[in-house]
Amino acid sequence: MKCLQVYGGTGSGTFSEEVKNLKSGEKYFARAYALNAEGIAYGASERFVTGDAEEPLFIEGAEALDGSQGWWQSAWLGSFYESQHDGWLLHERLGWLFAVPDPEEGVWFWKEGLEWIWTDNGVYPYFHAEESAGWLFFHGEDDDNCLLYNYEAEKWIIIGK
Numbered sequence: 001m002k003c004l005q006v007y008g009g010t011g012s013g014t015f016s017e018e019v020k021n022l023k024s025g026e027k028y029f030a031r032a033y034a035l036n037a038e039g040i041a042y043g044a045s046e047r048f049v050t051g052d053a054e055e056p057l058f059i060e061g062a063e064a065l066d067g068s069q070g071w072w073q074s075a076w077l078g079s080f081y082e083s084q085h086d087g088w089l090l091h092e093r094l095g096w097l098f099a100v101p102d103p104e105e106g107v108w109f110w111k112e113g114l115e116w117i118w119t120d121n122g123v124y125p126y127f128h129a130e131e132s133a134g135w136l137f138f139h140g141e142d143d144d145n146c147l148l149y150n151y152e153a154e155k156w157i158i159i160g161k
Contacts, residue, residue: 008032056082056089058099058107061121076121093141095161113159114148 008017022028032043056062059080062072070083080097082089087098098110106120109127117127117136125138127148134152141147141161148157 056080058087058101059089076124094138094146111159114157 006017006019008015029045029047031045034041056072059074059077062074065071065073070081071079072082073079079092080089087100089097089099091097100108102108102118106118108116108118110116114129116130119127127136129136132152134150137149139147139149145158145160150157
């Protein structure tokens with residue numbers, strides 16, 4: 001096993017670092033750490049498989065829309081735009097979402113106004129909301145807003161796209 005150390009900077013606060021030249025379809029492990037006069041503190045180990053640049057990240061089975069670079073069509077999620085392979089996608093109906101695969105199944109999305117929500121093939125247009133531990137139903141949208149029903153609170157939610 002090869003070990004690659006990526007330098008993320010100095011100081012306090014959050015950091016991020018882009019790792020380049022990873023092979024497509026390979027399994028990798030990552031672990032952040034901090035070093036100071038007191039010693040070393042390790043973050044959680046993360047496992048991931050790099051995607052193919054010709055496929056969208058985290059949405060299995062999606063197909064590229066003809067003549068529309070970056071737009072994809074999923075049989076269960078619908079159309080979305082994703083070109084940077086950085087987790088962000090623009091869903092045709094929900095607006096901007098940040099996608100993270102669930103280790104067991106499905107996808108977690110972060111959406112401003114909803115925070116973390118989970119769905120999967122066969123579950124969408126229903127979402128499980130982490131914050132309320134309840135279920136949401138995505139009813140539809142107009143040009144600017146999305147309409148969801150919160151079953152836990154028994155009320156409608158309107159959020160911007």
